[in-house]
Structures are given as structure tokens and as C-alpha cells.
Amino acid sequence: MSTQPIIISASPHVHSDRTSKKLMYDVVIALIPAFLVSLYVFGIRAFIVTAVAIISCLLFEYLIQKYLMKTKVTIGDGSALLTGILLAFNLPSGLPIWMIVIGSLVAIGIAKLSFGGLGFNIFNPALVGRVFLLVSFPVQMTMWPTAVENNTTIADAVTGATPLGVIKEGLMFGDTMSTIATKIPSTVELFLGLTGGSIGEMSALALLIGGVYLIVRKVITWHIPITMLVTMAVMTGIFWMVNPEQYANPLIHILSGGALLGAFFMATDLVTSPVTKKGMIVFAIGIAVITVVIRLFGAYPEGVSFAILIMNAFVPLINTYFKPRRFGSKIKSKIV
Amino acid sequence: MLKTFPKGGIHPPENKITAEKRIRRMTVPKVVYVPIAQHIGIPSEIIVEKKDKVEIGQVIAKSGGFVSSNIHSPVAGIVTKLDMIIDTSGYKKQCIVIRTDVKNESNFEEKDYPLKSQIDMAPKAILQRISDFGIVGLGGATFPSHVKLNVKEGVKLDCLLINGVECEPYLTADHRLMLEKADEIVVGIKILLVALNINKAIIGIENNKKDAIKLFKELTKNESNIQVAALQVKYPQGGEKQLVKAILGREVPKNGLPLDVGVIVHNVGTIFAIYEAVQYNKPLTERVVTVTGKKLENPSNFWVKIGTPITDLVTEVGGLPEGTRKLVNGGPMMGKAIKNTDVPVTKGTSGILVISEEEASRGEAKNCIRCGECVFVCPMGLEPHLLMNLTEKGFYEKASNEDIMTCIECGSCSYVCPSHRPLLDYIRFGKNIVKKLQTAKN
Numbered sequence: 001m002s003t004q005p006i007i008i009s010a011s012p013h014v015h016s017d018r019t020s021k022k023l024m025y026d027v028v029i030a031l032i033p034a035f036l037v038s039l040y041v042f043g044i045r046a047f048i049v050t051a052v053a054i055i056s057c058l059l060f061e062y063l064i065q066k067y068l069m070k071t072k073v074t075i076g077d078g079s080a081l082l083t084g085i086l087l088a089f090n091l092p093s094g095l096p097i098w099m100i101v102i103g104s105l106v107a108i109g110i111a112k113l114s115f116g117g118l119g120f121n122i123f124n125p126a127l128v129g130r131v132f133l134l135v136s137f138p139v140q141m142t143m144w145p146t147a148v149e150n151n152t153t154i155a156d157a158v159t160g161a162t163p164l165g166v167i168k169e170g171l172m173f174g175d176t177m178s179t180i181a182t183k184i185p186s187t188v189e190l191f192l193g194l195t196g197g198s199i200g201e202m203s204a205l206a207l208l209i210g211g212v213y214l215i216v217r218k219v220i221t222w223h224i225p226i227t228m229l230v231t232m233a234v235m236t237g238i239f240w241m242v243n244p245e246q247y248a249n250p251l252i253h254i255l256s257g258g259a260l261l262g263a264f265f266m267a268t269d270l271v272t273s274p275v276t277k278k279g280m281i282v283f284a285i286g287i288a289v290i291t292v293v294i295r296l297f298g299a300y301p302e303g304v305s306f307a308i309l310i311m312n313a314f315v316p317l318i319n320t321y322f323k324p325r326r327f328g329s330k331i332k333s334k335i336v
Numbered sequence: 337m338l339k340t341f342p343k344g345g346i347h348p349p350e351n352k353i354t355a356e357k358r359i360r361r362m363t364v365p366k367v368v369y370v371p372i373a374q375h376i377g378i379p380s381e382i383i384v385e386k387k388d389k390v391e392i393g394q395v396i397a398k399s400g401g402f403v404s405s406n407i408h409s410p411v412a413g414i415v416t417k418l419d420m421i422i423d424t425s426g427y428k429k430q431c432i433v434i435r436t437d438v439k440n441e442s443n444f445e446e447k448d449y450p451l452k453s454q455i456d457m458a459p460k461a462i463l464q465r466i467s468d469f470g471i472v473g474l475g476g477a478t479f480p481s482h483v484k485l486n487v488k489e490g491v492k493l494d495c496l497l498i499n500g501v502e503c504e505p506y507l508t509a510d511h512r513l514m515l516e517k518a519d520e521i522v523v524g525i526k527i528l529l530v531a532l533n534i535n536k537a538i539i540g541i542e543n544n545k546k547d548a549i550k551l552f553k554e555l556t557k558n559e560s561n562i563q564v565a566a567l568q569v570k571y572p573q574g575g576e577k578q579l580v581k582a583i584l585g586r587e588v589p590k591n592g593l594p595l596d597v598g599v600i601v602h603n604v605g606t607i608f609a610i611y612e613a614v615q616y617n618k619p620l621t622e623r624v625v626t627v628t629g630k631k632l633e634n635p636s637n638f639w640v641k642i643g644t645p646i647t648d649l650v651t652e653v654g655g656l657p658e659g660t661r662k663l664v665n666g667g668p669m670m671g672k673a674i675k676n677t678d679v680p681v682t683k684g685t686s687g688i689l690v691i692s693e694e695e696a697s698r699g700e701a702k703n704c705i706r707c708g709e710c711v712f713v714c715p716m717g718l719e720p721h722l723l724m725n726l727t728e729k730g731f732y733e734k735a736s737n738e739d740i741m742t743c744i745e746c747g748s749c750s751y752v753c754p755s756h757r758p759l760l761d762y763i764r765f766g767k768n769i770v771k772k773l774q775t776a777k778n
Binding site: 077 | 346349505577581587590592661666668669670671674675676689691695698702705709711719742747750751754755756758
């Protein structure tokens with residue numbers, strides 16, 4: 001007989017090897033391709049922004065948990081790390097460092113820890129940080145260094161607007177899509193990510209690779225990203241077919257403006273998305289509709305961040321009304 | 337496409353390490369401890385006294401009501417004590433202690449009777465026999481079989497399902513029994529078809545037991561009323577409601593029984609016990625037990641007399657290995673942890689699982705990250721994270737409205753939770769309180 005006592009506990013006596021930490025690190029791995037593209041496109045600036053965001057998120061979580069909340073420090077769970085990466089991915093690479101630090105403080109301090117920490121936050125912390133910066137520093141947040149191949153200098157790069165920004169501006173001044181089309185990157189360039197924009201949002205290809213990895217690893221299901229992208233494509237497609245000179249085609253909408261980053265990595269954030277598959281579909285449709293409305297009729301050229309945050313607020317409601325069907329609640333089968 | 341139930345379920349590592357091991361007959365123990373509460377329902381009433389001489393198969397405790405069962409002496413010997421001992425439930429229960437008479441040859445007879453396929457009994461007599469001979473569900477639930485088979489006048493019944501799923505990891509008792517007693521099981525099925533006066537039986541077997549599927553397909557080739565359904569490997573397919581849904585596509589209504597959709601489900605072990613009772617007048621005094629665990633020297637399947645101390649079984653497989661941290665009566669998903677090996681085997685003991693340090697420790701419970709995994713895997717369409725939350729906060733009424741009582745306690749939610757939250761622990765607790773509140777209300 002062993003010297004250690006026999007444990008008595010209720011069943012089940014085995015556990016799958018999934019842990020929330022592994023889930024977080026899987027997301028981090030899925031973001032690597034997009035990060036590599038941004039390093040290629042923006043050079044060292046992309047690295048600096050990401051590093052600053054990660055370090056400040058971890059540091060704020062540590063400081064707040066240790067000295068303010070006086071609870072257990074949980075910076076090892078991968079969640080703050082992920083928030084840092086996602087925040088950085090939603091920022092322009094030329095953003096001043098002190099702004100990144102403020103964004104991190106808002107993300108971790110206000111959006112996450114003031115709600116009670118991991119699992120209790122209603123809004124996606126990285127997006128709250130990003131939107132806070134966007135409304136506070138609109139100029140710096142919309143200055144996009146253009147893609148310079150093999151850019152390794154820290155010097156100010158040439159800045160330009162994002163494809164969707166160009167389209168919005170052009171349409172406001174009465175240009176038609178066919179004239180604007182010459183000013184924006186081609187669909188292929190958008191797909192590969194050789195364009196201006198936030199650090200992580202540019203390369204559709206890299207984001208798709210990451211997204212497929214997440215689905216294969218069962219970190220997320222297809223419900224949110226696919227529903228969101230399909231709804232966006234259908235909505236923008238209808239407008240485009242009605243008037244191709246006034247509205248950009250669906251492909252541009254999906255490949256730019258952070259739609260893919262949002263669909264695969266931001267909207268699918270486990271904590272702030274619904275828990276049922278039916279709910280996820282409703283949630284994703286909501287995001288797509290709000291995004292398209294903002295993009296086509298609102299003042300902002302992009303709208304994914306706002307759309308996700310707005311739908312985040314509806315998640316408790318969605319969870320209440322879209323429940324899984326209880327086994328045996330409606331009897332379809334009859335005795336034959 | 338293999339059949340399965342549509343919603344939820346998991347596939348834990350199967351670990352059926354004893355699948356190839358023939359069932360061995362366990363040495364008759366010197367002393368047996370027979371608890372009087374081995375089944376669901378009212379405990380049996382003891383009808384022997386200290387120092388009584390008992391024969392093998394003699395009734396020593398009689399059924400205490402309708403939902404109850406007779407208990408028979410597993411050995412010939414002398415009642416030495418009527419005592420309170422801790423049984424597999426962890427509580428002290430009344431128990432009959434019998435010292436085996438080593439001189440009595442009936443204790444050591446080899447019990448492998450030849451196949452007897454002629455059914456001579458009338459339906460009523462068969463049902464009476466099942467009731468008298470203490471047959472209970474051997475899949476683990478130990479529900480008295482005669483109660484299940486008691487179909488009231490006017491209730492429509494058209495199909496008998498035989499549960500050969502054995503979806504619990506590690507356990508191979510049913511698998512071995514199906515391989516070694518296949519002919520007898522087929523006769524047992526026919527006996528029940530006669531008793532129930534129906535002509536359709538389907539044996540459900542998961543696809544990780546291809547040999548058993550093949551064997552039964554072969555045996556029932558010419559039987560027009562017995563079919564074999566090969567099922568996808570998925571836990572908890574052995575649950576009655578999931579099995580009915582998987583094989584027949586019929587959904588047992590909430591708080592209902594399979595009989596509500598015209599089905600009765602019986603485990604293969606129960607079918608074999610019924611065969612022996614009807615054809616050979618043998619009451620339920622022994623069963624197949626899988627004694628298993630990754631670190632065991634010689635994990636095996638045994639024919640064990642009810643009342644045999646688990647210590648004897650563990651000794652037989654080479655003793656408890658160094659570093660044993662958990663002993664489970666049953667499988668790893670739904671079995672009960674027991675404190676030591678002093679407890680006896682009862683009618684519901686399908687396996688003894690010995691778990692080592694690495695497997696036994698539970699991860700530290702972290703915050704719920706609302707990943708929804710528990711919702712996806714729940715075969716009953718419940719929201720375990722919500723039920724735990726409501727129970728934790730004491731909202732029992734709400735938990736009841738969220739159908740907490742329909743939980744089948746399969747443990748899939750706790751199994752998958754990446755934050756290691758004790759979901760099922762709380763749900764069980766909540767169910768208990770809701771049940772008490774409901775009783776108080778009525």
C-alpha cells in the first residue's frame with residue numbers, strides 16, 4: 001500500500017488535456033504568420049509596437065493584481081499576453097510608444113480587471129484599448145505608414161490611408177469606384193498584405209492560415225468567422241450589384257479593414273462571445289450588419305472594432321435567448 | 337455511416353487494456369460481505385439470523401417492496417454476523433457476513449453449463465423468475481429488472497434494445513461477456529422477447545468492439561427479429577436515452593423513460609443473468625468485474641461472487657502498485673471513488689479501476705472563460721456552466737427551470753472544461769437541493 005492517502009472525489013476521474021492556458025497559447029501561435037508578414041512589411045516598428053503592448057499589458061496586470069486588487073497574479077495564463085498582441089495588431093505601426101502604454105492600461109486595467117479579471121469582462125479588452133486610442137488620438141491612430149519592403153529603419157515612414165479610407169474619402173468627394181480603384185492596392189496585394197493598415201490586419205493569407213489553425217485545434221468553431229464573413233459578403237455584394245460605382249465590391253470589404261482579424265481573432269474571443277452555436281451565429285450576423293452599416297453609411301471607413309464591441313454588450317442577452325435545445329423537450333419521434 | 341446520438345458527447349482515451357483477457361473465475365473467498373442495499377430502491381429485508389446455515393443461491397434478504405430485489409447467498413456457509421460495513425457508496429450499510437463452508441462442494445463447482453436454447457417458460461413465469469431471482473440492471477444503475485419489464489396494460493412497446501455499448505473507458509466486462517457468452521445472450525434476448533410478447537430486438541455495440549459486432553451479426557443471421565447496430569464510439573452512448581436516440585432515432589421525453597417511446601433497454605450482462613435464471617434456475621450471485629489500471633501487474637476480467645472483498649480482486653491482479661492515489665468502483669467517467677479495498681463487490685460493480693498519481697490529480701479550478709465547451713458536449717442539451725453558477729449562488733429555483741434535474745451526470749462537462757471547473761460536482765449538489773425543495777413542496 002502506498003504511503004500517500006487515497007483521494008476520494010466525485011466522478012469523472014479523468015480529464016481531457018485541454019487547459020485554458022493551452023487555448024491562449026494556441027491563439028498566440030495562430031497569430032505568428034500575421035506577425036511575420038507585418039515584420040516584413042513594417043520592419044522593426046511592428047516588433048517595437050507589439051513588444052511594448054505585450055510588456056505593458058503584462059506589467060499592468062501584474063501591478064494591478066498585486067498592489068491594487070491584492071489577488072493572485074495570473075500573468076502566466078497567457079490571457080494578458082494575448083491581449084497585448086491583439087492590441088498591437090490593431091494599432092498603426094507608427095504610433096508613439098506612450099500611446100501604446102495608455103492603450104494597454106485601458107485594455108487591462110479598465111476593460112479586463114475592473115470587471116473582475118479573466119472570464120468576467122464583457123468587452124474584448126484589446127478592442128476597448130484600441131477604440132479608446134482611436135477616439136482619443138484620432139490623428140495618430142489613422143496615420144498609416146505605407147508598406148515599405150524590408151523596412152528596417154525606425155525613421156518616420158511615408159504615411160497614407162488604408163484602402164477603405166481611400167474609398168470612403170474618394171466617394172465623399174464624388175469619385176466613382178472605377179477611378180478610386182486605381183488608387184488602392186489590387187485584390188492580390190490585399191490578400192498578401194502588402195498594403196497599409198494596422199500591424200496585424202493586412203495579410204488576409206496569414207490571418208486565414210491562423211484561423212484555420214484555430215479551427216483545426218478546436219480553439220474556435222467555424223460559426224462566428226464564417227457567418228460573419230458570409231453575411232458581410234452578401235450585404236456588401238447586394239449594394240455592389242445595385243451600384244458598382246458607389247460601393248466597393250465584397251472582396252475588398254472582406255480583405256481589408258481588419259475584417260479577417262476581427263472574424264477569426266477578435267469576435268471569437270471566448271470570454272466575450274456567446275456559448276451556444278445558435279448564439280454565435282446571431283452574434284456574428286450582428287457584427288457583420290453593424291460593420292457594413294458603419295462602413296457604407298457611417299463616418300468611419302472601418303467598423304469591425306465598434307461592431308464587435310456593440311455585439312459584445314448583447315452577449316448575455318444572446319446567451320439567455322439562444323439556448324441549446326434540451327434533450328426530450330419536443331418529441332418529434334412517434335412510436336412506429 | 338455508423339449510428340450515434342446527435343448532440344454532445346466526448347471521446348476520452350479508451351484504455352481498454354483488458355479487452356483481450358478471457359474472464360477468469362475468481363477463487364471463492366473465505367468470507368463474503370453481502371450488503372442489503374445493492375440496487376436502486378428499497379433495501380432488502382434480511383431473513384436469516386446469525387449462525388444460520390445457508391445454501392448457495394438461497395434467499396438471504398427478501399425484496400422490501402415493489403422497487404426492490406431479492407438477495408441470494410453467493411456461497412454455502414454460515415452467517416457469522418449481521419453487521420454495518422462501509423460499502424461502495426462510502427456509507428455504512430447493513431450487511432450479511434457469511435463464512436464459506438470450505439467442505440461444501442457446491443461452492444467450487446465449475447459453473448459453465450452447456451447452452452440451453454429451448455425456452456419452456458410462459459411469459460408470466462419468466463417475469464416472476466426475473467423478479468424472484470434478484471436480477472437487477474448490471475450496467476451499473478442496478479435498477480431492478482422486473483420493474484423495468486413490468487409493462488402496464490395499454491402501454492405500447494415494440495422494441496427491446498440490448499446495451500452492449502460499454503462506453504466507459506477501461507471497462508471490458510460487457511465486451512468479454514459478449515465474446516464468451518454470445519450464444520447464451522442470444523437465447524436471453526429470445527427469452528425477453530417471449531416475456532414481453534414483441535418481435536424486435538436490437539443489440540447496440542460500439543465500433544471499438546468489432547469482434548463482438550461480427551460475432552453477433554453471424555449468430556443472428558437467421559434471426560429475423562434480432563438485429564445488430566454498430567455504433568460510433570462516443571461517450572455517453574451507453575446512457576439509455578442516448579442509446580435509444582442513436583439506434584432508433586426516438587427521443588425519450590424530458591423526465592420520461594424509454595418505455596414512453598415504446599422501448600425497453602437492458603444491458604448484456606443483465607440479459608445473461610436472465611438467461612441463467614430462466615434456463616438454469618440460477619439466481620444472481622456472481623458477475624463479471626474488470627479489474628484494471630495502467631500500473632497494474634496483470635489487469636484482468638473476473639467472474640466474481642457478489643460480496644467478495646475488493647482486496648481479493650486486487651491481490652489477484654498483483655496488488656496495488658506503488659503510487660496508487662485513487663480507487664474507483666466502476667469506470668473513470670461515472671464510477672465512485674472508494675476509500676480502501678475493504679468494500680465488497682455488489683451487483684453494480686462492473687469494474688475496479690486503480691488510478692495512479694498523474695491521472696488522479698485534478699487541475700486547479702480557474703475562472704470560467706465562457707468557451708462553451710461544456711455546452712457543446714452536454715448530451716442533454718444543458719448549459720453546465722450556467723447550472724454551476726446558479727447552484728453556487730443558491731438560485732435553485734432558476735437552476736430547476738434550466739432543467740438541472742434532467743442531467744444524467746455523465747461528467748462530459750467536467751471532463752472537457754479547460755479551466756478544470758468542478759461542474760458536475762456543483763450540478764449534483766444543485767440536483768440534490770432541488771429534489772429536496774420539490775419534495776418539500778409536494
